[in-house]
Structures are given as structure tokens and as C-alpha cells.
Amino acid sequence: MVNSFNVVLISTYDLGHQPYSVAVAAALIGDAGASVCCNDLAVDELAYEDIANADLVALHLPMHTATRLALRVLPRIKELNTKAMMVCYGNYAVMNEPHLRSAGVDFIFGGEGEARLAEICTSLMAGMEVGPGETVRLERQNYPVPDRSGLLGLSQYAHLLPAEGPPRMAGYTETTRGCKHLCSHCPIVPVYQGRFFVIDHDVVLQDIAQQVRMGAEHITFGDPDFFNGPSHGIRVVEALAERHPNLTYDVTIKVEHLLKHAKLLSRLRDTGCLFVTTAVESFDNRILQLLKKGHTRSDFAKVIELCDKINLGLVPTFVAFTPWTTPETYLEFLREIVRFNLVSRVPTVQYGLRLLVPRGSYLLQQEGFRGFLGRYDTDALSYAWNYKKPVSGNFETEIRSVVEGFVAKGLPASQAFEELWQFVHAMNDIQAPVLPRDCSMLMPTMSESWYCCAEPTEAQLNRL
DSSP states (O other), X not given: OOSOOXXXXXXXXXXXXXXXXXXXXXXXXXXXXXXXXXXXXXXXXXOHHHHHTOSEEEEEOOSHHHHHHHHHHXXXXXXXXXXXXXXXXXXXXXXXXXXXXXXXXXXXXXXXXXXXXXXXXXHHHTTOOXXXXXXEEOSOOOOOOOOOTTSOOGGGSOEEEOSSSSOEEEEEEOSEEXXXXXXXXXXXXXXXXXXXXXXXXXXXXXXXXXXXXXXXXXXXXXOSOTTSSHHHHHHHHHHHHHHOTTOEEEEEOOHHHHXXXXXXXXXXHHTTEEEEEEEEEOSOHHHHHHTTOSOOHHHHHHHHHHHHHTTOEEEEEEOOBOTTOOHHHHHHHHHHHHHTTOTTTSOGGGGGOBOOOOTTOGGGGOHXXXXXXXXXXXTXXXXXXOOSSTHHHHHHHHHHHHHHHHHHHTOOHHHHHHHHHHHHHHHTTOOOOOOOGGGGOOOOEESOOOOTTSXXXXXXHHHO
């Protein structure tokens, strides 16, 4: 048995909130007797001294952006400590195993990985050799209350921006892990393969309570789909409302589930839900079918009507650029945003998002997509794909540059859309119609509107 065992848990990026998985891992590893340092590089500098003295360094890679950033910082970590055991875990760790192996990572796994990480630490502390083990663990963990004590305070993370009034401090938690759906472009699917796991009701509520004590006035539930287990989700938010009547929250729910469980939407509103994020992805039914989204354009129209009727905010997300995008279809996409009165609801970054195809993506199995598929790009961590019309490549480059400029300036969604509206019409040699006045209506949003499929910004890369 070793006298001491030092672990550094690193998050490179987690969508603007405290890294939940790092806090879960900290609780499990701390309980096993190790000394744990949490290092969130989205808000803090690299913990040079702790890394230099570490016996094990683990990086959580839940998404594309985090993985791109991790590959940037891994060489520096290896320089600081050549003897520490290196671990990468999370959905994107599994999908990028060859690349991470070449970067010197010893253990790579995904799924319910925090318990596996704790087991590795326990074995090493006991002086035992550790075999490679499973790459993906799909069994329910004994979820602890996350240990957030080693992370910076909530004031350093994304805030809620209400429609009126000052920003409000926000926390983050999860009620389930994984997802029971098989959307072909989703990075969760190759790892969880249609399975999801419920986190104990009491654990979720204890995590919320500790964040309220830290100053949280709003909670983001980060489940891939809050209605994967609708009864469980409703039980949690009803208890939340009873214990913290002034606390608000937001959730993510599929269009398909919003329709199926329409009777539950008013209960979300009544328990403090300010808005629901839903992955619409496209207004084109052909693309929706290819992505296996389980909804159509008309389904989404019904969801907008349902949510507007009960005054429940709805924030749709999109994949703006796919092989079928042209200057003309992109303009029609913007027109649909206007028709559905979504201008103030869609974060600006959404207008520049490109379809990502990581290793293992179920899109690779789609006959309708294979004809556009190129080679795997190890730098981009995605398969290249070609446009049906070559002119679209230059169009995408121009649009993404403009959108990134809007995001960098921090333009309000309605102002950014109006400028994009003018720009895209000009690119199509069409006079832009005047936008309706109600397009500038305000609604609550988060101060950080980046998404898991977004490329890291120059600012994010330069931090490392």
C-alpha cells in the first residue's frame, strides 16, 4: 500500500459550467483515499506543481471541443511529469483512442467511466498492476454526490441572462446519463448504444442543494434528454420546487418527447423551468430522416405552438451546414427562423455549426451519406465530407467567419441575425425584406452558448 497517491483531474472545457464528471470522479477517488486536485482549464491555469507531483492525471473528454483542447495540452502535461499514469475518459476519448494512444495516454475508456477511474486509482494505491480493462463501461454506477470543493466557484462560470434584470448565478447537474435514442449524428450513440442510467433522486437533490448554498439561483439539467425517464425527471423538479421555490432551471428534451409528453410541459413551467433546449437540427424532412431524429418539420411546428401556448421558453438548436446546404437552402433556413418567430431564441453560434462525423459515428452506416464522405482528418477529429454543390464550401467559409465575428463581439441574437439576414440575401443577389418587429423579443438565455459540436475558438486554443 502506497503512503500517498496524488491525482489531478482535468477538464479542458464543459460548455461553460462546472465539470460534473470531474466532480463525480473527485468524490469517488477521494473516498478511496487519494489526494485529488481538480483543474478546470476553461477558467483556470494549468496546475503545474500538482501535475508535476501527480501519480495519475486524468482528462475528461465529453465532447469535440474538449478533445481538441486536450490534445493541445497533453504534450505539456507529459513534459511536466513523465512518470504519471495518463488517463483519458469520456465519450470522445473512446472515439479517438488511436490518436490519444499516440499522444502517450495509458488508459482510455468511456461510458460510466468515473467508477472505472476510481478502481484504477485504488489498484495502484494497493501496489497492484492494472490491466487495460473494458473500453466502454455500460453498467449503472453507485453515483455519489459530486464533490465540487476543488473547483472554482460558480461565479467563474456561465450565468443565466434573464429577459429582464441582472444576470443570475447558475449551477449544473444531471438526472440521467446516456440516451435511449439512436440519432445517427450524435456522439453519445456510439458509446451508450441506446442505453441510459438514472441517477438517484436524493443524490440529484443534494447536488442541487449544495450549489444553492454556493449561490446558484438557476440550474441547468444537462441530461441528453430530460424525458428519457420522464417520471424520474418530474419527480426531481417537483421536489426542487418544493425545497427551493425561487430556483429556476432549464432542460434539454427531444422534439419527439415534447410531443409525446405534452401534458407534462405545464408541470415543467410550474416548477420553475424557464426554457427547454431541443435539437431540431434542420427544417428539411429528408435530412431529419437521415439523422434519425424521430420528428418532422410539422412536429416541430406543433411543439412551438404547445410551448408558446403555456408560455414555456423554447430554444432550438441546428446543424446549419450539411452536405446538402447551398446558399439558397441556407437562405431558406433563415426564412424558416423568421416564420417560426425564432430569431431571439437561437444563439448566434448556431448559424455557423457544421456537421461533425467522428470515429464510430452512426452516420457512417447511412447509405445516403456515404457518397459525400471523405478521409478521416486526425487534426479535426472528424471525417471530411463534400458538398453536393462545390460552391457551398466557399459559402460556408464566409458565413462561419461572419458568425464567429458576431460571437466575438457579443452581439445580441436579434442584432446578429439581422446582420446575417442582410449578408446572406446579398450573397444570393436578393434584396433583404424588412424583418418583423417581434423578431427582437427578449427571452432568458445562458451567457455561454457554445455547443458540443462546435470547433474551439482561437481564444480557447490560445489559453493553452
